[in-house]
Amino acid sequence: MASHLLGIDLGAGSLKATIIGATGVVEGEASHPVTSHVPQFGWSEQDPAEWFEALCAAVPRALAAAGLTGRDITGIGVSAGAHIPVLTDEAGTVLRPAIMWNDQRSAAQAASLHEKAGAQIIGSSLNKVNPTWTLAMLAWLREHEPAVFSRARRLYLAKDYLRYRLTGTWETDYSDAVGALLADDAVKDWSPELAALAGWDLARLPRIVKPTDVVGGVTAAAAARTGLAEGTKVVCGSNDTTVEFFGVGAVEPGIGAVKLATAGVLFLATDGPSVNPPVSCYPHVIEGMFYTATGTNSCASAHRWLRDLMFAQGGFEAMDALAAGVKPGADGLLFHPYLQGERAPYWDPLLRADFIGMTISHSQAHFARALYEGIAFSIRDLLEAARGLGLQFGTIRLIGGGARSAVWRQIIADVTGLTIERTEAADASFGAALLAGIGTGVFNSPREAVAACVRLVDTTMPDPARHAFYSNLFSIYKDAQAALAPLNHRLHALVQSQAAAF
Known part of the structure; x- marks a missing residue:
């Protein structure tokens, strides 16, 4: 019987595939680079076709590293950066490069949206509009690329487009709906009012499901490209920050984390939404919990x-x-x-x-x-700003590739004055694999998945x-x-x- 889980994460610089067993031990992993393009200062774009090519390169190598075949995979979870829109026509043809989360072109549109409907946006989708969010990007596209805007029939968030290439299905999870700044938190669904601010029809938005819901199986075409078995179950997944924060065991309010990846991000788990713009607020994998996230562009x-x-x-x-x-x-x-x-x-x-x-x-x-x-x-700048809003941090868990540097870990502990913990696995592909395990019944709940799979490897104390x-x-x-x-x-x-x- 199949007994392993595959997590796939699309980062800003590479796509990573990680295969784990039921106890969370990493059996095999591989990555493949993806390219960002900077047509102008402050712009950042990627080609979604390259994402799937990276997936097709990384997954077979991860299977080979684990000594497995596609038939050994029980379930697949996918994650990617939040906010990143992929626009397609009815046939699924991508209409333009994806605007990345660190793109700053929509500053004027964000300012206009905030002036026009700032309180409404925060009240509905929990966050203040700025160029990071999909809502502002859509407003920019409507103004500067009206032909593309009018031709678009589907909006995918990045992980949803990548999963579409595996399953042919179209859906998203609530955390990515909030990340698009198009959600209504009162009903946990899309907001017609916020979509209307950018002139976007609700029919061009996917249905919202749980991140652990099985949404389809690997198609024959995707199986031929990836080495996966046709029909292998694929869960919806979530954005990278949601799954990686979950994947280091942040399943109780008060646990914090720092991500040392393309961007630097500071997280804090909260009981219910903690709305303190401009600190971001997202739904957690565990229903009823949320987390705050605030980030620096370059890490x-x-x-x-x-x-x-x-x-x-x-x-x-x-x-x-x-x-x-x-x-x-x-x-x-x-x-x-x-x-x-x-x-x-x-x-x-x-x-x-x-x-x-x-x-x-x-x-x-x-x-x-x-x-x-x-x-x-x-x-620390992020930390001080969050503390100024009343958020309290104790022990911090590190996420991302930079966590491997003992020198950097000690510097962060000394600069922030916080105790730094590191887990065996600390990236989004691991968290995505845990979601696949929950969705396919390997684990009965998110907390059971964490208890079975998340283990600390070291602790770094600050020097006074x-x-x-x-x-x-x-x-x-x-x-x-x-x-x-x-x-x-x-x-x-x-x-x-x-x-x-x-």
Whole structure:
């Protein structure tokens, strides 16, 4: 009998497939890169066709790594970044590249929507509109690409489009409906009023089901491309933040997490919705629970950028080793990680990244240390803003690829002053596999899945002396951000005027 679960997660830089057994042990995994395109400053797009090609490359390699065939898979769960719209015509043809969650083009439309109906949007879909949300993206498309907008007959969120390529079905879960900023929380369904703000017909939205509901089976065509068995059950799944937070065992109110992936995200599990815009609020996998999420745009993406710029030969391992050899504070070198503008807590698409405090004595090692510290300061910025809203954090669990760095874990603990825990598996593909297990009856409930599969591997405690030092440095980081923000705006205006003139 089939006895394994497959989780598939589409990240901003790659698609990952993870196969686990019924006790949560990872039996095999593989990933395949996906490409982001930046047609203009502040824009970010991907080709949905490339997502499925990545799935077709990663899944067979994960099966091979586990020594399994498609017939050994009991169920499949899929996740992807929230907010990302894929528009198709009636035949399922994709009409344009998918606008990514970190795209900032719809700033003007977001401001207009907030001015027109801000209280209504927050009251209905729990969150304040900004360029991150699908509602603002649809408003931009209606204004700037009316031909595409009028031809569209279906809106898929990213994970739903990827799952459609496996099953041929069209649905979503409530967490992604909230993430689209098109939900009515009073009835846990789509809001006709919010959809109307962007001129979007409800007939062009999928039905809403539970993330653990089996929605279909792998089609013959998908089976031929992936090595999966035709008819293998596929659950709806949810967005990456929902499944990865669940996948590190955050099933009780008060548990927090930090995600070190393309973006840096701070989470907190809550009993019922905690609506504190601009901190985001999403439904949890466990009915009745919610979680807050607030994020910085550039985390692992900044890490990757510096690696490619300065450490092409040694890679991440060289960065880690060099950063470990530099004392806290990087001898006065500070980094603000605003390589793609910034979300929380500034919501400013025109912010720019910088290294400040450079002297002739600074080396590659200092830049590596400063990058780790700058992203940790950005996470503390999120933490302080959330605390200002009354949210309380204790122990934090780490999520994402950056959690593997012991140097970075210690820096985050020292900068935030929080105890940092790490689980054996800490990514969205693992959480997606757990959802598949719940939906196919391997586990009786979400809490049973966590009890069976989630295990801690280490704990990192903050050092009081280093925390005190970093608190002083954080105040300089904040003052520098405030001083440089108007200069960032002037630089943007100058570049824009130059583009028009030459």
